[in-house]
Amino acid sequence: MDTPGATxxxxxxxxxxxxxxxxxxxxxxxxxxFDRAGVAEATGLTPQAVSKVLGRxxxxxxxxxxxxxxxxxxxxxxIYRLVPGSRHAVGVHVARTTLxxxxxxxAGTVLASRVVPLPPDFTPGQLLDALRSSMPPGQDLVGVGxxxxxxxxxxxxxxxxxxxxxxxxDVPLRRLAQxxxxxxxxxxxxxxxxxxxxxxxxxxxxxxxxxxxxxxxVGAGLWxxxxxxxGAHTNAGEFGHTVVQLDGPRCVCGxxxxxxxxxxxxxxxxxxxDAARVLAAGIVNLLQTTDVDHIVLAGADLLRFPExxxxxxxxxxxxxxxxxVSVTLADLGADVIAAGAAMxxxxxxxxxxxxxxxxxxx
Amino acid sequence: MDTPGATxxxxxxxxxxxxxxxxxxxxxxxxxxFDRAGVAEATGLTPQAVSKVLGRxxxxxxxxxxxxxxxxxxxxxxIYRLVPGSRHAVGVHVARTTLxxxxxxxAGTVLASRVVPLPPDFTPGQLLDALRSSMPPGQDLVGVGxxxxxxxxxxxxxxxxxxxxxxxxDVPLRRLAQxxxxxxxxxxxxxxxxxxxxxxxxxxxxxxxxxxxxxxxVGAGLWxxxxxxxGAHTNAGEFGHTVVQLDGPRCVCGxxxxxxxxxxxxxxxxxxxDAARVLAAGIVNLLQTTDVDHIVLAGADLLRFPExxxxxxxxxxxxxxxxxVSVTLADLGADVIAAGAAMxxxxxxxxxxxxxxxxxxx
DNA sequence: GGCAGTTTAGCAACGCTGTTGCGTAATAGA
DNA sequence: TCTATTACGCAACAGCGTTGCTAAACTGCC
Numbered sequence: 001m002d003t004p005g006a007t008x009x010x011x012x013x014x015x016x017x018x019x020x021x022x023x024x025x026x027x028x029x030x031x032x033x034f035d036r037a038g039v040a041e042a043t044g045l046t047p048q049a050v051s052k053v054l055g056r057x058x059x060x061x062x063x064x065x066x067x068x069x070x071x072x073x074x075x076x077x078x079i080y081r082l083v084p085g086s087r088h089a090v091g092v093h094v095a096r097t098t099l100x101x102x103x104x105x106x107a108g109t110v111l112a113s114r115v116v117p118l119p120p121d122f123t124p125g126q127l128l129d130a131l132r133s134s135m136p137p138g139q140d141l142v143g144v145g146x147x148x149x150x151x152x153x154x155x156x157x158x159x160x161x162x163x164x165x166x167x168x169x170d171v172p173l174r175r176l177a178q179x180x181x182x183x184x185x186x187x188x189x190x191x192x193x194x195x196x197x198x199x200x201x202x203x204x205x206x207x208x209x210x211x212x213x214x215x216x217x218v219g220a221g222l223w224x225x226x227x228x229x230x231g232a233h234t235n236a237g238e239f240g241h242t243v244v245q246l247d248g249p250r251c252v253c254g255x256x257x258x259x260x261x262x263x264x265x266x267x268x269x270x271x272x273x274d275a276a277r278v279l280a281a282g283i284v285n286l287l288q289t290t291d292v293d294h295i296v297l298a299g300a301d302l303l304r305f306p307e308x309x310x311x312x313x314x315x316x317x318x319x320x321x322x323x324x325v326s327v328t329l330a331d332l333g334a335d336v337i338a339a340g341a342a343m344x345x346x347x348x349x350x351x352x353x354x355x356x357x358x359x360x361x362x
Numbered sequence: 363m364d365t366p367g368a369t370x371x372x373x374x375x376x377x378x379x380x381x382x383x384x385x386x387x388x389x390x391x392x393x394x395x396f397d398r399a400g401v402a403e404a405t406g407l408t409p410q411a412v413s414k415v416l417g418r419x420x421x422x423x424x425x426x427x428x429x430x431x432x433x434x435x436x437x438x439x440x441i442y443r444l445v446p447g448s449r450h451a452v453g454v455h456v457a458r459t460t461l462x463x464x465x466x467x468x469a470g471t472v473l474a475s476r477v478v479p480l481p482p483d484f485t486p487g488q489l490l491d492a493l494r495s496s497m498p499p500g501q502d503l504v505g506v507g508x509x510x511x512x513x514x515x516x517x518x519x520x521x522x523x524x525x526x527x528x529x530x531x532d533v534p535l536r537r538l539a540q541x542x543x544x545x546x547x548x549x550x551x552x553x554x555x556x557x558x559x560x561x562x563x564x565x566x567x568x569x570x571x572x573x574x575x576x577x578x579x580v581g582a583g584l585w586x587x588x589x590x591x592x593g594a595h596t597n598a599g600e601f602g603h604t605v606v607q608l609d610g611p612r613c614v615c616g617x618x619x620x621x622x623x624x625x626x627x628x629x630x631x632x633x634x635x636d637a638a639r640v641l642a643a644g645i646v647n648l649l650q651t652t653d654v655d656h657i658v659l660a661g662a663d664l665l666r667f668p669e670x671x672x673x674x675x676x677x678x679x680x681x682x683x684x685x686x687v688s689v690t691l692a693d694l695g696a697d698v699i700a701a702g703a704a705m706x707x708x709x710x711x712x713x714x715x716x717x718x719x720x721x722x723x724x
Numbered sequence: 725g726g727c728a729g730t731t732t733a734g735c736a737a738c739g740c741t742g743t744t745g746c747g748t749a750a751t752a753g754a
Numbered sequence: 755t756c757t758a759t760t761a762c763g764c765a766a767c768a769g770c771g772t773t774g775c776t777a778a779a780c781t782g783c784c
Contacts, residue, residue, distance in 0.1 A: 074750075229586060231654065232569065239651050246643060290593055436780060436781075437733075
């Protein structure tokens, strides 16, 4: 629950504790209210252990008792709930010409949102200035998440070479922002941040999903097996540059017949139906490859014709009795990416840890 | 390390122990020899804790002392190694006309391999008979893994409707085999089992990879983020049925221009170069989507012209300074799938658990 | 050959985790 | 008012990794 920090050892038992606390917080996020017995059954812990965990979480201000009573006979049970306002995170969406900043609480609710313009072809220094002046006067800030176009390296926190931005080659943005803002910083691809927003808000039922983003280009954020999936080089989800027409027109990426080139051409010509059909074919390809059961449609271009795209996608997906796929629209609108970046910070601090205290490791 | 089984509680602390034991076994698998200090550094445990873990593992017969290392001054350190013969697993590959059975040890080495023919259009009962008589007279058997064509449901252990087999609709094969063989059984898609074999043998460096299988059809087994990835309905990796030519010829799956139809047509016509180029285009699509950095080529058809396919794949993958992809051939030959099925059993018993003692959970 | 320094191994006590046992509080129904 | 039932918590406990200390085995030096 807290940063590993200095001491190299004494970690393993603490991680067991943190793991169980995260488990309870994760459960609290999905339920408006909960009691001790319910947590005990869901986590497999004994009721006493849950009492201890809830005691610690109450002390940290993360949960609180909000009432009593429920069933018939016997002493009434205490009802707990998450305290959404106990922690906050900042999410940032760095686009080509604008900087969007969002403040969210622990439940993932967007409390404030603002946009400022960025200088044309801005430099790292200019971005850091804009970041500094956009920060909300927050207390209890867990950290800052930055969502940005790739390619970039999530693990190292380095922007490899943002598309159509000249001054962004191998820039260690995470370190720079961390120093400028004096807060923990996460750096990730915009689409991955976006899908994190959807996953965080929907809870554990959203195990395998993809966020399809159509906004000056076509990309996908992947959430596989209950976690953001980024691939070996933080480059997963570049599905706009998958070929769907081997002898198709040349794409900026060097190949021919990419989904993006076909879609954007049709879209620019006003043939939105055709564009949607091409995208839908690509989405089915994605389903064949990744077998996600949640498709979330997003992006400014797409959301101008939401029902066209949703209908085309639904129509293209084959039906079967054992394979269901939900197709929905992103419900955070233009804030998805910034909000998702914020929720990545929350996820790192209050999500269920995937590996326990083990570093890079062999 | 042992099955959760009966007792519902008292689990959490034991799981911490099992987790660390699994960690050490996983490390032991990647190194021929190791000592206490090395394990301590890799796992973050203290040397004393490693002593306790190694003591328990020695008692279980999984590791043994194999000598001492004298490096300069000081008392020489004990050198340990995994005892490959201490545990065995059986892997089975159910193909349309044959049943391949493989016996492997804890290190993943194939000790024995045999093939028996299956009756044409065989029934579940006939398969179970063949399974029973194919079982090696083993002791120390951890379990049996079955790799089979989909669609099937890995979690439930049910074959949904094996391709081109009439009697295989919603057959609970895992339960049936478990009863027939009196051993734990795992059921998985053939390609997923195959990629498990590669991942198990290569160790943790193989975090994100895909096994491309070309053998009467085109499929892919995915290994993402250090674990087999199956998707929401155990249907991931059906990348033979991704469309690469929107206006292409009709495919058996109902869509048009699937990778498989284009590839198989060219292959059947003897245009192997063309077939390899089509497959390579599909592989690059897969890379754009999943960003794996290991591509393993396999399958009887493909391995008749291994260098043609490897060269075509290498040529198609774009090069960049921060993005490297290795392209190799499956080194287990025809045994890959059966061996991988066996290693899934080993993985379940001696791999690093992903979630600790938490069941299905909310 | 004897002594100091270094590295490894292991026993014993400890802290912290979740677990178990049992006593207490609060409610419904008789 | 009494009893059964349910919820909660203190106290003792078992098991995990950690810390402190001692013994063992080796090298290098005197």
